[in-house]
Amino acid sequence: MATATRPGSGKPTPPVNSATTSSAPPGAQRPPLSDRLGAWFRAHTQITSWVGAILVVGAGLFVWTLSTKHRTEEIASRDLQGARFAFENQNYPLAASELAKVIANYSGTNAAAEARILLANARLLEKQPQQAITVLKDFAPGAPQAYRAQAYGLLGAAYEDMGKPRDAGESYENASAAARLDFLKAQMLSDAGRAWTNAGDTTRAVAAYRRIVSEFGKEGIAGEAKVRLGELIKGTAS
Known part of the structure; x- marks a missing residue:
């Protein structure tokens, strides 16, 4: 195998081993997954910030929806109590009026469903x-x-x-x-x-x-x- 000589010295230059030029020595281990993920997140801070913001907003909307639904059910139940009182006292015209309001104002709630049952009863008792x-x-x-x-x-x-x-x-x-x-x-x-x-x-x-x-x-x-x-x-x- 031919060897190169250093200019002006006449001494041969050692041959270059291709193995010594690789990026990582043989047997070297890759960084742990947590380190690689951390590096990715540090390199993509804007994306992670947006994702975090979306998750926070989504969680907030979920909690707000549950809270609003709970409050609506409570208010509807209170209004239903008044209508039920009129029904139980056989004041069917008043009961029908109040029950119709519960149905219109709180559609989709359990109180509205119960109000429909009571309203139908009132109509039947009134021969309607x-x-x-x-x-x-x-x-x-x-x-x-x-x-x-x-x-x-x-x-x-x-x-x-x-x-x-x-x-x-x-x-x-x-x-x-x-x-x-x-x-x-x-x-x-x-x-x-x-x-x-x-x-x-x-x-x-x-x-x-x-x-x-x-x-x-x-x-x-x-x-x-x-x-x-x-x-x-x-x-x-x-």
Whole structure:
């Protein structure tokens, strides 16, 4: 292998080893991840500042939303108490007026949902089934789970009062499906059976009563369902 000589000295210059020119000696370890992340953040201070600001603002908005919702629920509950007092004292016109205000002012709250249930009750007690239907028809399908069965049950009663047993039967069956307790499921099915019978739909009436007997046989209303079922089957056979 040829060697270079230093100018003017005649002495050979040692050959350059390429391994000695690499950036890191063999076997050298990379810096820890925490150090590398720290270096990246120091090199990108503007980006990290923006990210931090966004996180702080987001957290603040979340807390503010929760706080506002909580305050709204408290105010709505107080207003609902006054309307409920009028309802319990059978001052239905005043109750209806106050309940309508709760519904309008606090839409989306639990108090507003309960106000709809009470308002529908007030309308039915005042012999105003059409107004009760107006209150419940659009509300019932999307009502909170805790109020859905009641909403459909009252809607069924309103349809019965209006002489619409077929619509009543559908509403009662929806109420049974939404109910959480077996006795209420059975009661709503019994109401559906009555409505279907009045509508002249024996097939659906029989199906409703059979469900009570087969699925809710331990409930008190099962005895009545057996009687109604027997009457319907006997009437069909004759």
